[in-house]
Amino acid sequence: MKAELSYLDLINLCDNAHPPVNGGIPPDATGFDAEKLVPLYLTPSLDSAIIGILRPVIVEQLKAENARSNELGLRPLWDIRVEESTYRLLRNGRVGPSVSFSAWCDKPSKRTEAMREVCERWRDTGLFADVCGPTKWRGELYPVYKEPFGVHDHASSVMEGGDESRLNYAFEMERSACALFGVVTYGVHMSIYEEREDEQGNRSLNVWVPTRSRTKQTFPGMLDNTVAGGIPSGMGNFESMVKECMEEASLDAGIVRKYARAVGAISYFFREQMRTSKGWLQPEIEYVYNIAILPEVDPSVFTPRPLDGEVESFEVWGLAGWSFMKQDKVIEELRAGKFKPNCGLVLIDLFIRLGLITAENEAEYMELCTRLHGRFSYEIW
Template sequence: MDADSDKTKTCSFLDLVDICDNFRLSSTGGFASETLVPWTLSALPDSPVLGLLRPIIIEQLQAENALSRSNHTPEAWLFHPTPSTARVSFADWVDTPSKRTAVLKELCERWRDSGLFPEVIGPRKWREESYPVYRDPFGVHRPHDARAEGGESGDPESEGGNYVLDLERSACALFGVVTYGVHMTIYQEAGRGSRELGGGGTMVWVPTRARTKQTWGGYLDNSVAGGIPSGMPIFESLVKESMEEASIAEDIVRGYAKSVGAVSYFFRTANGWLQPEVEFVYDLGIPRDVDPTPFQPKPLDGEVECFELLPLDEVVGRMRRKLFKPNCALVLIDFMIRHGYITPDNEPRYMEIATRLHGSFEYDRWGT
């Protein structure tokens, strides 16, 4: 997501949702004239849709096929141009996860090195980290365990599982695929507290992102947050991020972190790139009857400048001033709904906010 430079105006909770969940297939605006084309796994009519492609990407993939013809190498892409079936898919020979991953790795690295799409995959944006892409973005997330997903062989090359390929993290927006992350709120209750909006005795650990990060440098974040790299289970990603970003030991996370749901939203950047995202959400409440020291986050890997323990009303104030990375504000809104601070009685747009936090990206329409 692109940083919003205006931090001076206060905004409502619904405004914060609008910043992050800002795209619909029928949206009007600066890119309304673009026709988005489904990217499918194969040429079969019932092939699953992996992502949505903008015209500029389709043109570039057509150029890739032309380059392959000139080099006397197999073309990697098939195009179905008729209006009723317009889509792009892999060529028939690109038929295993490793082949798909290799095709996209070579392509994206070459685009990066030639200066294409620098605002997305330029050298400062490149992450050198792979994300998994799935047949069904709402299906089983065991990227390298085909047997557990219904495949017969247990081989990661099996076509029976949900996992279909790896893609460089920064390039996911070019192909409009769903990406996944983990976000955890570390909090403590100073007393019984109030369930009025503002939080009474609730305190939340809030990090400031390093100004050197590729995205959203200097903004506020969730206590622990990060993407889910390919091949790593969801909770193990949280364990890893907790130590790397916040110096929280593995036994603390395994013993006290609780899975409490997910938030999902469809974001379109200021440059028109598509970023549908799912964030798996965890709470870690610091018990009152233990030494709080092991629960207190501290910077470790340089991605966080500092952590502050803030009263929830101060957190809300900073959210309203748009000081938080937008998807982190959504996770905190979800936290306040679940803990009874945002209610139908104190928030007039409660139902719209509550439902917008759990969108499905209109995925059932991607292939139509």
């Protein structure tokens, strides 16, 4: 890793997957870039939504799953069309390989139960242990939607006997296994900061920065945004933020509800190459919140303190005079790659919104702005 990363370098560390699907692999591609990925459809029908993206090793494992089901006299879970003679008409008008749930697995509850059985069995047998093995298992369900940029609804919102087919919600699955199926996941990130201005008009910024626990399953010991976490299935974005604020940082729910502000979202397509060399695919959307500490409010009510063991410590770091000088610790640590990759993107987004990164002081300003809001090449999956 470079001694000092540019802001675009930091985005490239996180938004580092731009995979071709169903062809289009550059002739000089090597390693992961040369893999032919297969779209994961929700159903075998021609108008089915695409819900994920599969690497060859997963496609082969799903073939083995079907063979196992046949041996046990069970209905195969997967409709697999990856041989040229079985290719399907894709939604972009081309013909190519595909995988979907079998036609019998046609409701959110059925898909949820099927995925629960598969993921738990993979955990217990040690298959893909680097992702969803016993030490990586989260015991938390994440939602999967037909349209990843659509509404976050849930089966619990449907009256008993109601029509679940109208929902965008497709099913839910174990959090740690999501990257195996390339499904989009969702989270919340918040920065707590204070702006100051002295008598000479010099402006400065203080930001609360946590260090992640050394025992966390993911990115142990790295720096983070003030509060961050995944959105559990069935819970709204803001309620997830309130929950994480209490669990991670001991912040009172009433304070968070009063002062936290939704300020947008970032999105990126991450290929895991830091913790493991396996290259699993994880497109993610993070809803972004701020708490700006107001001068008329007692700042102690915004002071985060570790609670659930996921954070080792919190420190407040400053940016002096709106400058990005090396002595500004948050910038120094950011450019040294010490922050969890997606947290670096959230900080860059914050600096753009506060006017610290501008078109006048950053040559790659427009590249930064647009790369923070990717669509994962979803249209060509």
